[in-house]
Amino acid sequence: MPEQKIIKSTCRMCHGVCRVNVHMEGNRVVKITGDKDSPTSRGYLCSKGAASVDLLYHPDRILHPLRRKGRRGENQWERISWEEALDEMAEKLQAIKRESGPEYFALTQGTSRPYSDFASRFAYAFGTPNYSGIAHVCYLPRLMANAFTMGTLQIPVADMYGFGGVTPSCIIFWGSNITELGAVHGMCSKTVVQALKKAQKIIVIDPRRTGVAAKADYWLQVRPGTDGALALAMIHIIIREGMIDQNFVKKHTTGFQALAEHVKPFTPSWAASVTNVFEQDIVSVAKTYAACTPASIQWGNAIDMSLCSFQTARSLMILRAITGNIDIPGGDIFWVPPKNVKFKSPYLSAEMPGNLLLPLEKYRRSVDGKKANTSLSLLEKLCLKNFEKIKNRYYTKFVQISEKQGAVARMKLLYKLKSPHYPLLPIVHPPTFWRSIANGDPYQIRALWIMGSNPLVNMTNPIMVSKALEKLEYTVVSDLFMTPTAQYADLFLPASTWLEQDDIANQLKLWCILARKKVTQVGEGRDDRDVMIQLANRLGLTKAFPWKDYRAFLDDMLANTGMDFQQFSQEGFLVGKMEYRKHKNNGFSTPSGKVELYSKSLKKMGVSPLPVYREPSVSIQSTPELAKDFPYTLIAAWKIRHFFHSEGRQLPSLRKRNPDPLVEIHPRTAETNNIHEGDWVWLETRNGRAKFRTKYFDGIDEKVLNAQFGWWFPEDKAPEYSWKKSNINVLFGETECDPDIGSESLRSTLCRVYRV
Numbered sequence: 001m002p003e004q005k006i007i008k009s010t011c012r013m014c015h016g017v018c019r020v021n022v023h024m025e026g027n028r029v030v031k032i033t034g035d036k037d038s039p040t041s042r043g044y045l046c047s048k049g050a051a052s053v054d055l056l057y058h059p060d061r062i063l064h065p066l067r068r069k070g071r072r073g074e075n076q077w078e079r080i081s082w083e084e085a086l087d088e089m090a091e092k093l094q095a096i097k098r099e100s101g102p103e104y105f106a107l108t109q110g111t112s113r114p115y116s117d118f119a120s121r122f123a124y125a126f127g128t129p130n131y132s133g134i135a136h137v138c139y140l141p142r143l144m145a146n147a148f149t150m151g152t153l154q155i156p157v158a159d160m161y162g163f164g165g166v167t168p169s170c171i172i173f174w175g176s177n178i179t180e181l182g183a184v185h186g187m188c189s190k191t192v193v194q195a196l197k198k199a200q201k202i203i204v205i206d207p208r209r210t211g212v213a214a215k216a217d218y219w220l221q222v223r224p225g226t227d228g229a230l231a232l233a234m235i236h237i238i239i240r241e242g243m244i245d246q247n248f249v250k251k252h253t254t255g256f257q258a259l260a261e262h263v264k265p266f267t268p269s270w271a272a273s274v275t276n277v278f279e280q281d282i283v284s285v286a287k288t289y290a291a292c293t294p295a296s297i298q299w300g301n302a303i304d305m306s307l308c309s310f311q312t313a314r315s316l317m318i319l320r321a322i323t324g325n326i327d328i329p330g331g332d333i334f335w336v337p338p339k340n341v342k343f344k345s346p347y348l349s350a351e352m353p354g355n356l357l358l359p360l361e362k363y364r365r366s367v368d369g370k371k372a373n374t375s376l377s378l379l380e381k382l383c384l385k386n387f388e389k390i391k392n393r394y395y396t397k398f399v400q401i402s403e404k405q406g407a408v409a410r411m412k413l414l415y416k417l418k419s420p421h422y423p424l425l426p427i428v429h430p431p432t433f434w435r436s437i438a439n440g441d442p443y444q445i446r447a448l449w450i451m452g453s454n455p456l457v458n459m460t461n462p463i464m465v466s467k468a469l470e471k472l473e474y475t476v477v478s479d480l481f482m483t484p485t486a487q488y489a490d491l492f493l494p495a496s497t498w499l500e501q502d503d504i505a506n507q508l509k510l511w512c513i514l515a516r517k518k519v520t521q522v523g524e525g526r527d528d529r530d531v532m533i534q535l536a537n538r539l540g541l542t543k544a545f546p547w548k549d550y551r552a553f554l555d556d557m558l559a560n561t562g563m564d565f566q567q568f569s570q571e572g573f574l575v576g577k578m579e580y581r582k583h584k585n586n587g588f589s590t591p592s593g594k595v596e597l598y599s600k601s602l603k604k605m606g607v608s609p610l611p612v613y614r615e616p617s618v619s620i621q622s623t624p625e626l627a628k629d630f631p632y633t634l635i636a637a638w639k640i641r642h643f644f645h646s647e648g649r650q651l652p653s654l655r656k657r658n659p660d661p662l663v664e665i666h667p668r669t670a671e672t673n674n675i676h677e678g679d680w681v682w683l684e685t686r687n688g689r690a691k692f693r694t695k696y697f698d699g700i701d702e703k704v705l706n707a708q709f710g711w712w713f714p715e716d717k718a719p720e721y722s723w724k725k726s727n728i729n730v731l732f733g734e735t736e737c738d739p740d741i742g743s744e745s746l747r748s749t750l751c752r753v754y755r756v
């Protein structure tokens with residue numbers, strides 16, 4: 001019998017926040033259980049965490065680097081060594097740099113995973129501005145809203161842990177489904193559930209009657225995509241009723257008078273007509289939120305996916321500020337990260353994402369910049385040249401400024417350099433990025449590295465993404481499995497799972513870091529960060545990647561704590577010492593030092609300085625003619641409890657819990673359309689259709705449908721694995737985007753439904 005032992009680690013089957021026990025027999029992982037002593041998760045473990053063992057040993061995992069043989073789509077591969085793979089890749093990239101310029105290489109990544117901090121750093125160090133991802137529909141709108149309102153690249157978090165002795169008296173769940181999903185962006189649902197039990201008032205703003213909504217004091221069933229209108233009306237009511245926190249507003253905000261004037265037209269009756277919520281309910285909810293302190297807003301991804309995602313997030317920041325709920329015990333707080341940990345988060349450290357490694361003039365060559373391909377004036381050239389010269393001196397200064405004065409300074413500089421179409425998006429705008437590759441406009445990107453992402457499934461207009469993938473001369477995909485996207489690769493680099501990885505997990509938790517321990521190794525899967533370091537060595541980028549390997553990087557991160565990784569992993573975690581009301585001594589990191597209800601910086605960048613509402617471009621209200629043919633409002637963003645995005649469809653223990661792609665439909669709507677529970681139906685827009693199985697749900701409006709996101713079928717035939725069959729993104733073509741930050745309206749479009 002091999003030796004049995006338990007190793008403590010940190011799960012990463014989602015963003016990863018739960019501490020777990022990894023049960024070993026010799027070198028073999030046999031089981032995962034929750035860790036009762038965990039400060040973040042208190043023993044919690046979800047179905048995905050438990051399925052980690054299935055993932056680790058899954059027979060379809062790719063365990064060696066592969067080079068494509070034959071034509072794309074033939075699914076013919078040859079196994080090569082890591083040395084060969086990295087040599088080949090380095091050679092290709094060098095050749096492209098030499099022949100065309102570094103910007104002809106691009107890199108795109110998925111949601112935050114351990115490689116994240118390294119991916120942008122790698123792109124910028126190589127010299128390309130063409131770095132893209134999914135942030136425009138995930139987290140970034142909220143992050144930027146705070147940057148321009150309170151000055152830091154850190155979003156306020158509902159004080160569910162209650163380190164100050166109290167948890168929120170009033171909790172608004174605003175477009176968040178965390179209790180169903182398990183964990184979201186560094187917060188574990190168990191903590192949230194415990195805080196909910198203690199709250200006096202619970203308010204849910206959601207088009208669907210979620211589990212929390214069913215027990216809430218108020219459930220506002222908003223029409224999808226209209227949260228911005230509701231938020232403005234709530235500001236209106238709170239100001240009109242004199243329910244603001246006078247003291248906080250006076251001492252710590254600017255622009256209150258302008259705000260008060262601005263929101264006058266946004267009456268509850270106006271909001272009622274936009275959101276389909278009763279006027280009286282809007283008034284009651286606004287008053288309850290303002291009267292019940294401390295109050296917090298547990299906001300979710302729904303805010304990030306509309307045509308006014310940034311503006312709506314701004315309104316929610318303002319609601320928190322005018323009610324004085326900022327950084328107080330039980331309110332919406334800013335975590336204090338553990339002391340002395342370097343690069344604790346790319347958001348807090350200006351250095352880690354590597355923006356400044358990119359020669360400044362290169363920003364102007366990004367494929368989504370208005371100035372891409374235009375030549376610089378003599379004066380501009382001179383400025384940039386001098387800027388480059390003094391960059392080293394300036395660099396330190398810049399890092400200091402952006403860390404002290406916050407995110408705004410950093411954004412403004414980037415904006416100047418890149419002049420992007422979407423002024424608040426620091427990375428290349430994803431839909432524009434894929435369109436650029438498909439059309440060779442403004443120039444033809446030649447090589448692409450797709451790092452942990454499945455854009456054929458997670459991007460709108462996937463048909464165009466597939467055209468772009470065909471256009472590329474050299475594509476590298478780093479992943480755990482062959483996916484529809486990976487089938488376009490010339491080179492496949494196998495990644496390691498979390499059980500094969502040492503790591504300092506800090507995914508946006510900020511108040512603590514957690515140790516993840518490598519417990520075993522299956523095949524040759526390699527940590528993505530090691531791959532980047534090894535490639536950087538071949539490409540002469542060692543200044544940006546001075547570490548021998550990523551273990552050395554982890555040691556470096558901890559260098560000032562007096563521990564190395566080995567010691568830290570024995571401790572398990574390191575927590576920051578929470579402090580509340582930090583603004584009392586430090587003010588806010590905005591140009592004015594206050595919460596900017598009115599933002600001059602935004603005005604200068606051509607963005608509305610006060611929050612506004614925009615109706616979805618395709619909706620019952622904005623396109624009534626179209627609604628005759630496509631009568632249902634579609635939410636195309638149902639994240640699934642048992643899967644992380646497009647992952648996990650291969651894992652039997654998870655797939656059996658959700659074997660088919662689902663759409664929620666009201667039973668009466670089903671009846672009208674001659675549809676029964678469990679039927680396969682087509683959802684269709686002007687752009688395309690996809691197949692789903694119906695699930696009856698009377699907690700949704702009769703005119704609204706809610707479809708799962710992320711589907712492809714690993715069991716179906718390669719190379720397509722039926723990625724078009726039930727891919728909700730096929731219903732989106734060229735789509736209008738939020739003019740401020742570029743997000744698509746994934747929470748609201750129009751469709752029809754009929755039986756297959």
Ligand SMILES: Nc1nc2c(c(=O)[nH]1)N[C@H]1C(S)=C(S)[C@@H](COP(=O)(O)OP(=O)(O)OC[C@H]3O[C@@H](n4cnc5c(=O)[nH]c(N)nc54)[C@H](O)[C@@H]3O)O[C@H]1N2
Nearest residue numbers: 175176177178181205224225300301302641643644645747
């Ligand atoms: N199990 C699991 N966990 C995950 C993920 C996963 O794929 N699976 N993904 C992770 C990631 S990257 C993210 S971004 C988060 C997302 O997690 P959350 O931030 O919780 O967001 P969602 O679950 O997408 O949606 C939350 C709620 O928004 C509601 N909603 C839909 N449209 C609207 C609208 O227009 N207005 C309002 N107010 N509400 C609306 C939905 O009904 C749902 O209840 O989850 C993370 N955690």
Ligand SMILES: Nc1nc2c(c(=O)[nH]1)N[C@H]1C(S)=C(S)[C@@H](COP(=O)(O)OP(=O)(O)OC[C@H]3O[C@@H](n4cnc5c(=O)[nH]c(N)nc54)[C@H](O)[C@@H]3O)O[C@H]1N2
Nearest residue numbers: 110111138452453454458478479495636637645646647709
């Ligand atoms: N219609 C619609 N579109 C959406 C959304 C929606 O709700 N509706 N949600 C959006 C949101 S919020 C997000 S965050 C994105 C998600 O987008 P992504 O984060 O790109 O998620 P996936 O599409 O699942 O692709 C992730 C791939 O990475 C692989 N992988 C997992 N771990 C690792 C690793 O450590 N290293 C490497 N190299 N590979 C790894 C997985 O096997 C998988 O193939 O989708 C967005 N797109």
Ligand code: SF4
Nearest residue numbers: 011014018046049182
């Ligand atoms: S919620 Fe996420 S981190 Fe926690 S057990 Fe589930 S998958 Fe793992």
Ligand SMILES: [Mo]
Nearest residue numbers: 111137138301
């Ligand atoms: Mo996300």
